[in-house]
Amino acid sequence: MARQRTEDTAGGAAAVFGPSAVTEYLEQVVEQLRDQRGGAPSDSIPALAEADPERFGIVIATADGHVYAAGDADEEFSLQSISKAFTYALALEDLGAEAVHEKIDVEPSGDAFNEISLQPGTGRPANPMINAGAITSTWLVPDSERDLRRDRIRAAYSRCAGRDLAISPEVLAQEHDAGDRNRALGYLLASAGIIEGDPIRALEDYFAQCSVLVTCRDLALMGATLANDGTNPVTGEEVFAPGTVSRVLSVMSSCGMYDDAGEWMVRVGLPAKSGVGGGIIAVLPGQLAVATFSPALDRHGNSVRGVLACERLSQDLQLHFSRTARASRSTVRASYPIDQSPSMVRRNAEADAVLAEHGTDAVVVELQGDLLFTGAETAIRTVREVALDAEYVVVDMRRVDEIADYVLPLLARTRAELREAGRTLVVVDGGRVSRSVLEGEPPLEVFPSRAAAVKWVEDALLERHGGPGCTPSRVVPPDSELLSRLDPEDARAVQARTVERSWRAGANILRSGQNFAGIHLVVSGDVSMSVRTPTGERIELQILGPGMSFGEMALGSDGKQHVTLTAVTDVTARVLTPEALAELEEQDPVLALRLWKAIARDGYERADQQWRDAAVHASATDW
């Protein structure tokens, strides 16, 4: 599912309309926070100490791979502690959560990041975001001559960023020279039996991962990979499994911002990780990542402008976790009796009367959005309330985006409850509802279109409440809807001018675009009326049975068919051909006038029915 990475500032809409309002907003934030000159770059190594404190960039990458960049988005700097989150993820992927958890706990330590302390009892580092835990993560990543740990780590970062990232030899050399405190931690871990064997090689790899060069743009895409459940949204590559990402984000949320994690959670409310190189990533799961870069750090080791920018974005754009996990209030899109939106089947007057009386015994509930728990709970509550007064409930799930696994059993259970109380649940679905989950006796009815589901329900209502005349298998022309508008003698006179035609199931009867080919009175069988939409899709408009007529719609202005008619079953019809109609007009203008009045009334009745349907749709759905 790889997509083109789209960039707001290049090509497409940006070329015509200029940068998006989102980019302009980010540029404003960069401008407004540029004056914040507190803090100083890290003095731990010369490469960091020499960083230009004026540099400042903010990038947002969405979980579908669109990038908005402002300020110094393409300046390279070293990843430093931000690497901890990604190496921890790699260790989780390689060894599984349990094996990693035996070596590294997930509790906030309350201490500074480079504290020389391990948990009493287990000797474990408190979490993977302090140096002791991070060095352990690095050590956990497998290392072999054929697959060097250092390459493995760099490759994982590169897959997250979507480009080949490099280790800075200069930064690495300085990290090596300044690494004694981390060496002390490494040996402490070895003495506690957490790291097994000599820690030196793992320490060097840890220095190397801290020395990977990234831009703010890279960071945003690395964050977007986490926001997108571990799959890089641009390349489509799954770098980490969703379970890994969930654990990493959880640890980032409690331990990601050094000893400022609590304050960060209050002010920003996003899982995040910062590095003394001046970078910060913050992730809104499922939606986006924010990356910032500015080298001057506060006393916690977090970028001063970066923290302010993240806080500003979180407030302005309401990204705080306490604001974002909101239920969609539109899970139940609409709910209405089926007689407000009948099937495409044209019924006779007797059937129409039955359906008019019993139409409210069946209700359509349309769902939309994600059926996660809250959505499913609302949906089930609505279905149960609706079923209090209805025999049939049609649940239209075609607009549902994501169906959580546990929702199908809840639906199955709801269906069973309803069935025990004599109600029938029918599902409209594009194919994602697993029939096996919803099995039972009788099997659940699942239909690909609402029209098909409503037709099934109408048939069931007619079988239960109607007489045999509701669904006749054979209707001779004088009893057809069109000719029954005439008196019986006139109807027989028109019938005498018709000829019989038959088609096999599947045959095309009339094609869209062909000229008026006569008025067709269906004697037996079912005929489907359909159109092709501008996008080339074929849509079924109606199903016509015995007693219905077709072909007369071509009498509209240009004398052309605008719909296609196909035999669903074997079909027999009586046809009043164009020639026979012309002959009738000439030979018996009074009868012809009566027939034309009947045709006009039939046409207006259909138009009127359409208007009323449109009005109901408008009402039921705000259309």
Next chain:
Amino acid sequence: MARQRTEDTAGGAAAVFGPSAVTEYLEQVVEQLRDQRGGAPSDSIPALAEADPERFGIVIATADGHVYAAGDADEEFSLQSISKAFTYALALEDLGAEAVHEKIDVEPSGDAFNEISLQPGTGRPANPMINAGAITSTWLVPDSERDLRRDRIRAAYSRCAGRDLAISPEVLAQEHDAGDRNRALGYLLASAGIIEGDPIRALEDYFAQCSVLVTCRDLALMGATLANDGTNPVTGEEVFAPGTVSRVLSVMSSCGMYDDAGEWMVRVGLPAKSGVGGGIIAVLPGQLAVATFSPALDRHGNSVRGVLACERLSQDLQLHFSRTARASRSTVRASYPIDQSPSMVRRNAEADAVLAEHGTDAVVVELQGDLLFTGAETAIRTVREVALDAEYVVVDMRRVDEIADYVLPLLARTRAELREAGRTLVVVDGGRVSRSVLEGEPPLEVFPSRAAAVKWVEDALLERHGGPGCTPSRVVPPDSELLSRLDPEDARAVQARTVERSWRAGANILRSGQNFAGIHLVVSGDVSMSVRTPTGERIELQILGPGMSFGEMALGSDGKQHVTLTAVTDVTARVLTPEALAELEEQDPVLALRLWKAIARDGYERADQQWRDAAVHASATDW
């Protein structure tokens, strides 16, 4: 906005169908975890030590106030440390976040809850969820003779639970007797200048808040009040401001589960608070709260079964924060050229031709769901891309639930960009888009219905691309759409049988339900055709201008009008009355036949247009 609290196990659907699948699921979890008999009740006071460890309840309360309960949902127990979250909230409400922050930090301590330690430097408790912080919160709540702190605190809890909660005198007496360690903390806080004055009274009130009796059901509703931004969803009362709730939930997420907070965030991923009484609340902001009760505690002081139940629910129902903050993938509901969904205005052939040629120059973008940042970003991106090929973009926002404050400026900016590039943005909205925000020259066009917006765009297209014949102000009957199907002589003959009628703007011309009153040929003015839906709403179907006809639809089966026609402006029409039509049929059946053929064709053309519109709607919206 108070609503009826609804309970799954009482009345309504539950009476007919039995408990909901959600309740049954919770009952299964209770059954399956009942065997977990690890841990032991707190031995800190006799009332806790004597609790029946078999008790176990789980309750979910949704952010709209619906309750699902399983197990011992109505057993009372003491609130204990869960009180800390609510008293902290009350202190924040009373004093503001800044004043409270001066006294209590928000950082996880890494220590046990009753640790006797304050932060170096400031002397502040690390956070409000350890005892030192909680006692400080209690002290911060104002206390006066007329408004006793203890009553004030109990009243706040009661408003959250939606019922009057009581302090257990027995528990309070035992807390008082066992309170020396907390007294030590109180005096330590006083010595550090955090608590000013004698801490004893605050300590007694702290013991009292820990002794408030709640049920699991109460806890769930207290949690639902937090999930609902501080407003009790059942009573509708705002107990806390949203900003207060955000801060409380943030602190709960990093410090709520004693020294198990990191593990909790990994396994459950919800802000939560537990108490040694055996209760836990966990909150999914905007959606729901989970409450559990079971007295046996683990070594951290958290309920063993409660933790397992929360973990189970989080996994099964995907409540973990890394899963819930997902973008709706359906923000852009549909996007299509306006010629696929034309306005209700019936145009003449010349205008239709212009619109057919230029219909794709205007595009409708329908939005739905919440326009928080990600939704707005996607919407703006779509509008900009669509505008690359279109002169007009109609943004239909009527299905948008929540519009974040910052979205309107982004839209305004996007509109300005488009205008600079010669594009026009038109908004359809139910009244929530602030015109002031979208002001500019010329002012933004905002319409209450899509039909009105599309009509405006069609008129603009006709003005730009069409001739004056597209929108004639006066059409005499022989040139009307209906009579122009006849040859000129026949048309004049029919016209001779018509009479002229006029109506003032606003007048009812024809009412739904009245008998066929003749064929009306509009000479000048605009006529609105509307219906009343089953729910009583009036829907405008079409606007008819000069050259159009109406009234003939009553020729459908029962000879009744099914639509209402109203004069939008002053209207003049020529009317062929029912009597004149009958006379024509008798006196000149050949001309009558030709007229009826024209009527029939007009009717079928309208029906056909309706079919095609329905097909396009089906295509554009999956209808």
